[in-house]
Amino acid sequence: MGSMFFKDSNFTKKNFLKNLFLVREPEIKFLKSSEQTKINISRKISEEEWESFFNRLTTARIEANLTQAQVAKSLGKYQSYISKIESGEKKLFMExxxxxxxxxxxxxxxxxxVFSK
Structure with missing residues (x-):
């Protein structure tokens, strides 16, 4: 079966974690085909935490000696996709x-x- 995508046209860094994960039906047996699972956040995530998370994505890529274009190619995506993920403009799905x-x-x-407990 295909992937289920979240529909949220108001995506921002502040609601990023709530929309972080993409769940694939074959891997999660208890989900009905129409269900979407998101992480529940019981507290507000600070702007500093968001910045740290996105900075870690960029730092990890650089430490791996990879360009955005190389990462995008390995994911079968465009370079702009990686750029938007690293800047927090695009949802990052679990896969x-x-x-x-x-x-x-x-x-x-x-x-x-980077997220406080």
């Missing part, structure tokens, strides 16, 4: 997040540890 942290040889914790 791409997993591919990025593996490509950058980083753990998910490296990226998500």
């Amino acid at each position: 791409d997040f997993v591919r990025l942290y593996k490509l950058y040889n980083k753990s998910p914790k490296y990226f998500c540890s």
